[in-house]
Amino acid sequence: MRVALFITCVNDTLFPGTGKATVGLLRRLGVEVDFPLAQTCCGQMHLNTGYRDEAVKLAGRFAETFAGYDAVVAPSGSCAAMVREQYPHLDIENIPKVYDLSEFLVDVLKTTDVGAYFPHKVTYHPTCHSLRGLKVGDKPFTLLENVRGLELVPLPGAEECCGFGGTFAVKNRDVSAAMCADKIGNVMKTGAEVLCAADNSCLLHIGGTLKRQKSGVRVLHLAEILASTEEGAE
Amino acid sequence: MSGVYIGMPAFPQNAAKAVQNSQLRFNLRKATHTIRGRRAAVVGELADWAELRQAGKTIKDHTLRHLDRYLIELEEKVTAAGGVVHWARDAAEANRIVARLVKDTGETEVVKVKSMATMEIGLNEALAEEGIEAFETDLAELIVQLGDDFPSHILVPAIHRNRAEIRELFLKKMAGAPKDLTDEPRALAEAARLYLRKRFLEAKVAISGANFMIAETGTLVVLESEGNGRMCLTLPKTLISVVGIEKLLPAWQDLEVFLQLLPRSSTGERMNPYTSMWTGATEGQEFHLVLLDNGRTSVLADKVGRQALRCIRCSACLNVCPVYERAGGHSYGSVYPGPIGAILTPQLRGMDTELDRSLPYASSLCGACYEVCPVAIDIPSVLVDLRAKARHPRTEKAGMAAAGWVFSRSKRLAKAQRFGGRMRRLVPKRLPGPLSGWTDTRDMPEIPAESFRDWWVREGNR
Numbered sequence: 001m002r003v004a005l006f007i008t009c010v011n012d013t014l015f016p017g018t019g020k021a022t023v024g025l026l027r028r029l030g031v032e033v034d035f036p037l038a039q040t041c042c043g044q045m046h047l048n049t050g051y052r053d054e055a056v057k058l059a060g061r062f063a064e065t066f067a068g069y070d071a072v073v074a075p076s077g078s079c080a081a082m083v084r085e086q087y088p089h090l091d092i093e094n095i096p097k098v099y100d101l102s103e104f105l106v107d108v109l110k111t112t113d114v115g116a117y118f119p120h121k122v123t124y125h126p127t128c129h130s131l132r133g134l135k136v137g138d139k140p141f142t143l144l145e146n147v148r149g150l151e152l153v154p155l156p157g158a159e160e161c162c163g164f165g166g167t168f169a170v171k172n173r174d175v176s177a178a179m180c181a182d183k184i185g186n187v188m189k190t191g192a193e194v195l196c197a198a199d200n201s202c203l204l205h206i207g208g209t210l211k212r213q214k215s216g217v218r219v220l221h222l223a224e225i226l227a228s229t230e231e232g233a234e
Numbered sequence: 235m236s237g238v239y240i241g242m243p244a245f246p247q248n249a250a251k252a253v254q255n256s257q258l259r260f261n262l263r264k265a266t267h268t269i270r271g272r273r274a275a276v277v278g279e280l281a282d283w284a285e286l287r288q289a290g291k292t293i294k295d296h297t298l299r300h301l302d303r304y305l306i307e308l309e310e311k312v313t314a315a316g317g318v319v320h321w322a323r324d325a326a327e328a329n330r331i332v333a334r335l336v337k338d339t340g341e342t343e344v345v346k347v348k349s350m351a352t353m354e355i356g357l358n359e360a361l362a363e364e365g366i367e368a369f370e371t372d373l374a375e376l377i378v379q380l381g382d383d384f385p386s387h388i389l390v391p392a393i394h395r396n397r398a399e400i401r402e403l404f405l406k407k408m409a410g411a412p413k414d415l416t417d418e419p420r421a422l423a424e425a426a427r428l429y430l431r432k433r434f435l436e437a438k439v440a441i442s443g444a445n446f447m448i449a450e451t452g453t454l455v456v457l458e459s460e461g462n463g464r465m466c467l468t469l470p471k472t473l474i475s476v477v478g479i480e481k482l483l484p485a486w487q488d489l490e491v492f493l494q495l496l497p498r499s500s501t502g503e504r505m506n507p508y509t510s511m512w513t514g515a516t517e518g519q520e521f522h523l524v525l526l527d528n529g530r531t532s533v534l535a536d537k538v539g540r541q542a543l544r545c546i547r548c549s550a551c552l553n554v555c556p557v558y559e560r561a562g563g564h565s566y567g568s569v570y571p572g573p574i575g576a577i578l579t580p581q582l583r584g585m586d587t588e589l590d591r592s593l594p595y596a597s598s599l600c601g602a603c604y605e606v607c608p609v610a611i612d613i614p615s616v617l618v619d620l621r622a623k624a625r626h627p628r629t630e631k632a633g634m635a636a637a638g639w640v641f642s643r644s645k646r647l648a649k650a651q652r653f654g655g656r657m658r659r660l661v662p663k664r665l666p667g668p669l670s671g672w673t674d675t676r677d678m679p680e681i682p683a684e685s686f687r688d689w690w691v692r693e694g695n696r
């Protein structure tokens with residue numbers, strides 16, 4: 001099986017740690033993963049902001065870049081959903097098979113215990129596009145439950161949007177901030193040290209607010225928790 | 235659509251104000267979460283909900299595909315049953331027709347059953363100009379009308395008002411309200427009931443909308459909770475119904491699907507308290523049906539947008555929408571608020587004003603609306619499609635073009651990343667211009683010294 005990593009433009013530029021964690025985790029599980037250097041962006045930002053033509057170009061580029069791979073793993077629910085849900089509407093041919101990280105682990109590798117160790121209290125935000133777009137269901141929860149030392153606490157109102165929504169966060173800043181405030185209120189209720197999600201875009205928004213408020217809660221991508229081991233424990 | 239919203243600012247400005255109103259946010263949160271929970275419970279009871287939803291979608295799509303044929307069939311059946319059918323191209327024509335019909339009866343007062351279509355065309359205001367007074371008989375509509383206010387929810391139009399406000403409004407504006415009126419819901423309802431009963435008994439003309447029209451039989455159907463509809467539909471001598479052409483269903487049997495979908499999605503009830511159905515005119519009475527286009531046929535012509543015409547106005551999408559919950563109904567500047575309003579209003583009115591252009595952006599695209607919609611309208615996809623059709627601000631266009639240019643070659647992206655990495659210490663805490671929308675409430679992420687792709691290459695992976 002030829003597996004490629006689609007890092008996503010946001011992770012590539014701002015969160016290389018998530019990419020390194022994904023590569024480390026997959027290698028630990030015996031998967032050799034390629035990183036086609038021609039990759040850039042899936043086109044989601046352009047499409048969702050109303051720039052369809054640019055998005056179609058980027059989508060076409062994406063399909064070419066990842067042609068020939070049996071599976072493409074993306075550590076981002078919304079980018080994976082963009083390819084799977086939106087590309088068909090953009091008349092893209094030969095759409096590569098893209099999986100979000102938890103889908104790839106559970107559905108393709110058939111593993112729910114990745115041998116991770118992370119001795120912290122964690123709560124999980126399922127993010128809208130993983131939840132309602134990809135319908136990943138309880139896959140990330142199962143993966144987290146099997147992490148040694150990890151205490152998973154349920155997040156009240158977990159299925160509600162955090163208010164990121166790409167350019168929505170800027171165009172409708174007040175509503176976005178109000179949604180985030182409620183999300184953070186719920187995170188604080190859990191008493192968790194770490195808020196985890198499978199999408200760094202949402203975490204950029206929630207994490208940026210948590211930091212501004214000096215809340216002391218850290219945000220971490222699912223890949224980084226699943227990549228942690230006893231040897232490399234922080 | 236009704237002219238009362240002309241000149242309103244864009245959605246983000248309206249919403250910014252609403253977000254500050256903690257009473258409004260408390261009311262909205264409480265109401266939407268309660269109905270949301272009830273809906274989820276009664277929908278969960280039906281093992282075949284997914285099939286019902288699919289059936290609802292299919293029936294509506296089929297009807298819309300053959301709307302021409304079914305509308306003619308409806309006209310024939312209504313006429314044969316003693317009703318008179320009128321065709322109205324737009325709001326002005328519909329208002330003219332209704333005003334003339336009322337004048338022909340010699341009456342100057344009419345009672346009304348809650349109807350989105352008549353609100354859409356601004357019928358009450360149009361009638362007032364002709365010297366005809368319209369009385370809303372639905373409790374919440376009455377509250378909105380007495381307050382010279384706009385509805386802010388499809389199902390609960392006065393969701394933005396609290397009890398104390400309603401009590402004051404009644405005392406000030408409702409003839410015959412008891413001096414010792416309390417703000418107990420029961421007392422308020424009783425006062426309204428006494429006030430309305432008099433109207434029902436005196437009214438000679440009633441105006442309604444309809445939830446469904448059946449082509450096969452010429453039957454109109456109204457679902458309601460308070461019984462005021464039943465009174466309006468039966469007591470007055472003349473009944474005028476203004477109905478959007480998309481409310482059509484081919485056959486009587488189709489109601490089986492929709493009488494399950496609507497109450498469960500809307501009020502979270504298994505069945506609503508009152509369902510009235512009538513075919514043509516009863517002896518001694520007159521019935522007029524005004525079929526309203528008002529932009530619907532142009533919506534129908536749009537490949538992606540036309541699915542909005544499947545809407546049965548249940549308001550489930552409003553009740554799950556995190557944006558509606560914070561922004562409130564008035565921010566949408568239309569009788570159709572929430573997710574459905576965000577896709578319907580710009581299609582019906584066009585996107586010539588800043589307000590109408592801002593509506594497709596009034597969503598984080600979280601998809602909660604699509605998930606609950608009983609006729610599976612893919613609201614996020616329609617929003618995105620409308621965004622592609624909207625005129626964009628110049629600075630944004632330049633930014634998006636630049637991003638597109640960078641993303642079109644991986645070497646350009648790598649260069650931009652390296653530049654960002656070198657400049658990382660210089661990024662200010664607060665960004666200027668539109669981007670301050672980000673840094674007003676959030677910290678900027680730290681820009682890493684090395685991008686993922688540079689790490690990959692440096693590690694010798696390639």
Ligand code: SF4
Nearest residue numbers: 545546548549551607
């Ligand atoms: S769009 Fe769907 S959920 Fe919203 S009001 Fe219409 S039918 Fe109901």
